[in-house]
Amino acid sequence: DARVTQTPRHKVTEMGQEVTMRCQPILGHNTVFWYRQTMMQGLELLAYFRNRAPLDDSGMPKDRFSAEMPDATLATLKIQPSEPRDSAVYFCASGTGDVQPQHFGDGTRLSIL
Amino acid sequence: GENVEQHPSTLSVQEGDSAVIKCTYSDSASNYFPWYKQELGKRPQLIIDIRSNVGEKKDQRIAVTLNKTAKHFSLHITETQPEDSAVYFCAALGTYKYIFGTGTRLKVLA
Numbered sequence: 595d596a597r598v599t600q601t602p603r604h605k606v607t608e609m610g611q612e613v614t615m616r617c618q619p620i621l622g623h624n625t626v627f628w629y630r631q632t633m634m635q636g637l638e639l640l641a642y643f644r645n646r647a648p649l650d651d652s653g654m655p656k657d658r659f660s661a662e663m664p665d666a667t668l669a670t671l672k673i674q675p676s677e678p679r680d681s682a683v684y685f686c687a688s689g690t691g692d693v694q695p696q697h698f699g700d701g702t703r704l705s706i707l
Numbered sequence: 708g709e710n711v712e713q714h715p716s717t718l719s720v721q722e723g724d725s726a727v728i729k730c731t732y733s734d735s736a737s738n739y740f741p742w743y744k745q746e747l748g749k750r751p752q753l754i755i756d757i758r759s760n761v762g763e764k765k766d767q768r769i770a771v772t773l774n775k776t777a778k779h780f781s782l783h784i785t786e787t788q789p790e791d792s793a794v795y796f797c798a799a800l801g802t803y804k805y806i807f808g809t810g811t812r813l814k815v816l817a
Contacts, residue, residue, distance in 0.1 A: 625803060636809040637751070637796065644803055685750060693739040693758060696805060698750040 596620045598699035600686050606705045612674040615702045618667055619688030626669045627687040627696060628654075628661055637685070643669065644691055676706045709734045709801045713808025720787050721816050728782045728811045730797035739800035740780045742771060745810075746793045754795075755782070787815045 599618040607613060619626050628640040641651035641661040651661060658677070663669045673680055683703050689696035710733040720726050732740075738759040743751035757764045757771045757780065764771050770783040784791055792815045797808040 627804070637807045639804065639807075642804055649803060691803060693800065695741045695753045695756055698743075698752070700750050 596697075598686055598688050598697055600684075600699035600702050602702060603700060604703045604705075606707065607676060608707050609677055610675045611706075612672065613676050613680075613704060613706075615671045615684055615686075615704070617669040617671075617686030617688075617699060619669065619686070620697060621667075623688035623690055623697075624666075625689045625691040625696070626663060627689075628669070628671050629685040629687065630682045631685060631701075632682045640671070640684075676704075678706045680704065681706050709737075709799075709806045711797060711799050711806045711808045713797050713811060715811060716809065717812045717814070719814045719816060722787060722789060724787055726782075726784045726787055726791070726813055726815075728795055728797070728813070730780050730782075730799075730808050732778050732780070732799040732806070734799065734801050734806070735778065737799040737801055737806075740771070740773060741798050741800075741805070742782050743796045743798065744793045745796065751796060784813075787813075789815050789817050791815050 601616045625644045627642040629637040640654045643663050646663040660672045683701045685701045687696040687698045712731045741756040744754045745751040755769050755771050757773050768785045773780040794810045794812050796810050798805040
């Protein structure tokens, strides 16, 4: 069963530290999405890529967040410096870019102390 | 801009009763509408979807209806069971990206 893989699953760090979250999309998927979710609230879109090119990162605080796709098998989301308000679950999802569902990874639960 | 409104935000039903969750979308070009179920501490998982050329789709106890003219689509769960308790998200596919509703927390009371 093909799945989106996210690492780490949990991360606890102190404010001011750099945080890097990684996502391996499903093989053959060419769109990748990063979402943030707090307290089982809605899914806030941070950034998305198609064929590794960033299409929209308007949902992301640019001063501290950055998202990249170094290659087709890896997407990264970095926070530097991290702040307590960044504490949330970050989900990565991938899709084929056409009329098909996107599939979510298990998320990274981030706690900034 | 693109928007999806979802109602209600919380819904409690007795076990065995039906549950209905409604969504309205703004982008008339949207042509695909998935529904996701998210259990506590888990990832959202696709439970059913519908394309714009279809008015209704059923999968056992779950059904989705779509009214393109009114830009409404709804999730129907019949004979609810305690394991149906979760947060449900509707979504509409815009240009490459999905616009999600704000979620409905469904509680099925035994």
